[in-house]
Amino acid sequence: MSKSSSRRVVRTALAAAALVPFAAVFAGGTASAAPASDWTRPGSVFVGTNHNNSSDPSEPGNQIAYYHRGSDGKLTLVGKFATGGQGSGPGQRFAGDGLGSGNSVRLTADHRFLLVTNAGSNTLSVLRILPDRLQVVDVVPTGDGSSSQRFPNSVTQHGNVVYVLNASGQGSITGFRLGLDGRLTPIAGSTRQLQAAQDRFAPDALKDPTQVAFSPDGHHLVVSIKDGPTNAVIPGADPTGPGRVLTFSVDSAGRASKDFVRTDFDNRGPFGFSFDKAGNVDLAEFVGGGVEDGHPTGAAGSYRLGRDGHLTPISTAVADHQIDTCWVVNNGEYAFGSNYTSGTISSWKVGKDGSLTLLHEVAGTTDKSANTQGSTPLDLGVSPDGHYLYNVLPGSGKLAAWKIGATGELTKIGEFGGLPQTVNGDHAPSDFSALGSPAGIDVI
Template sequence: MKNTFKRTAISLCLAASLPTLAFADNRHESEETLYTLSNAAVQNEVLAFQRADDGRMEAIGSYATGGVGTGRGLGNQGALALSENKRFLLAVNAGSNDVSVFRIERDGLKLVDRTAEQGLTPVSVTVSHNRAYVVNSGDDSIFGFEFNPATGKLKPLPKSYRKLSAQGSGPAQISFDRDADALVVTEKATNKITSFSLTEQGLPESRHVVDSSGTTPFGFSFGRRGQFFVAEAQGGAVNGATVSSYQLEEDGSAHLIDGAIAVGQTAACWLVTTPNGRIAFTADTPASAISSFAIDRTGHLSLLNSKAAEEIRPTDLAMATDGSVLYTLSGGDHSIGLYSINKSGALKKLESLDSLPAGVTGLVVR
């Protein structure tokens, strides 16, 4: 398929515009804090939520990025990213072509930087060590920054601008591998996975392009041993969604391990893995389903449960740092769901926080 893709699949994975959200005044010490991004075209904001000691979720604040979003779905995964030391939160401003950085403080977030980039319409950001990169849907490119893990400051990285495989590629996500010596990008429109090896200076070197095993590759997550796992919306075909696994080689190229493995649902768009790399979950928007897969040591996949949980049109996922809780972002009823994960990958609903604005994008947990 040349530079087009089935818009049906993408629209199934997008969210709408935003109303106002009220926040709780009282705060509790909690196990974890969640962040999502409003992507509002007037004023982009990070929205923060805490899980209190009694297990309940509550909204605790909204923090302006200084930039603007687009006011519509971005067709992405990874609009927010945490630094490795968990002290800073990075957010894309898709409407103003820049990236904001917040320092995470005891009483909330403090904006410490906002830096423009060379590309157009950043939709996903990744950070590792002293480098950060965005992928841009407006001009099919990636762009990098030097990142100071002590201050949170960003500095554009000269000669880091690179093009993806083709014009109109429809990028969904960018991510460093675990060793931070390569970048991977999924391209929804071209049905390609593009990867870049990086020099010691953090600059993209060789570009590698491989055909996606399933069409409309969307969100992905790295597991162990250089393996990564990709959700494939398959053009929105009814019950056509798949998941595939890939091996990232030392030269930055990728090859297929396993796929495309049927999910048994429609339009799997978002994917996360447990920290031990043994289980993957997908969010299947039109099916209102969370699906689960087992991952063996070699990276091969087997379906555990086509509908491990039911959420109304889920639009993102996040994993607790210890792998015990799965968080879901649902565009259908504007909620965040919490599920405990047992050793077999089964999910049990713990809590739900309603009254989120429509159109939020990105979900990370600290």
């Protein structure tokens, strides 16, 4: 046997061994849990309620809505489980988007734990995943409470290293070591400021730092900052910068570099992003499509991440002619973007070279909501097998599901309740009001 073959065998054996405790937990579930066979394949969806009860203790704090996922993609709500922290509640700019972020809820790579940001209490929670419930393992502060170390709204993990994004003030990222027991230990000297220049608290979802994510190889941390469109696009927007993506290198100790590589986006509003199977960045540019009929429209772009942290454009601002394209995910062959104001899903073909080609301006639609602002599609999640797409709908208090066809076509499965419906009218009565504003999703 060759050395490379031996290494593959060892890696496979280690991966299988790492999954044994997790599989054993699920196989020994109670009568209310899914059958043991369901846990041999992807079968769950997790969504943050982003609820806040600081001004009304009769309301819940932040929670996770936990769904079992059937082989047909349909969802059954298991329950809602407290994170041990506070969400932001609905936002004053956009009631349906209190966080203005992507990846506020993330599964660990071994699927044993769920990482959840609590923007209203400046903490990060770790929840253990059990067949019929979620169990809080740890809740840690994401900074020292200073203006630039508050309002965590995105989290990422690679190996035993976790980084969280704080979106207020100048913004910051900070790292933790994740133990086998799910507990977090701060990595000394890992906090890095972002020069985000946010001028209010809670941060304005039109402008704030949006997402942090490890590159697939774990060598870089990528951070998007919207900054906001120019006044010519949205009068009075007063952007805090040109729209930026910052790239940090990560050393063997898990510390982000003190310096970052900065890529500017000409105020196209870089928002949520995902990596394709080649490691390219697929990025939502929520005002990247230009102004049409008096409305700024969205787009998606793709960028090659170099070893030095530089982003090289592959496809720039591929317009979808929808309003507020804020989140983009992909299944390796196709990319999908959710359009907050239009209430739709757009799709692109992902080329072998990482290029994006618009497939459908409207690939999927959401049901009409009783809220005047509509369903307000937010974060997206794709099942690990690439066959199903899920979309958080704060304006409806639901979770939409589609089956992804072999040619990228979307077939609606349905919309499933269990989430709080955000306030009617797209402006919250106050910051951190005692209401829900669902945000964040991950899928297994």
